[in-house]
Amino acid sequence: MKKFGFMTVNPIDWNIFSVKRSGKKWIVDLARKTCTYNKFQMDQLPCSHALAAARDFTSLCADYYKRQTFIDAYSVPIISVGHPSTWVVPYDITKWVVLNPISRRQIGRPRAGRHVSSSERTIGS
Numbered sequence: 577m578k579k580f581g582f583m584t585v586n587p588i589d590w591n592i593f594s595v596k597r598s599g600k601k602w603i604v605d606l607a608r609k610t611c612t613y614n615k616f617q618m619d620q621l622p623c624s625h626a627l628a629a630a631r632d633f634t635s636l637c638a639d640y641y642k643r644q645t646f647i648d649a650y651s652v653p654i655i656s657v658g659h660p661s662t663w664v665v666p667y668d669i670t671k672w673v674v675l676n677p678i679s680r681r682q683i684g685r686p687r688a689g690r691h692v693s694s695s696e697r698t699i700g701s
């Protein structure tokens with residue numbers, strides 16, 4: 577058993593851990609990079625449960641978030657398209673007319689506020 581902040585981590589096997597906090601339990605699989613909370617696999621970044629169970633954080637992040645990926649993405653020069661007056665556009669395309677999408681206004685008065693997510697909570701209440 578390992579404590580990580582308010583979380584308790586219990587190994588199930590070498591890569592699978594049970595993480596508990598406030599009576600809730602999540603199962604983290606570090607080899608498959610999954611958590612039963614689903615945020616780990618959605619974001620491809622370790623969630624708090626995975627961080628609690630992890631031995632090495634960097635191997636849990638997808639390559640998209642790594643420094644070398646950003647360096648490689650911008651290593652190719654970006655060529656400007658220039659001013660629109662200099663573009664060579666085929667004649668048949670210049671005749672196209674692009675209209676706004678057809679939409680209907682919803683019935684009733686527009687909402688004054690937005691829907692508050694269940695994950696958001698008011699401080700002090």
Ligand SMILES: [Zn+2]
Nearest residue numbers: 611613623625
């Ligand atoms: Zn998680």
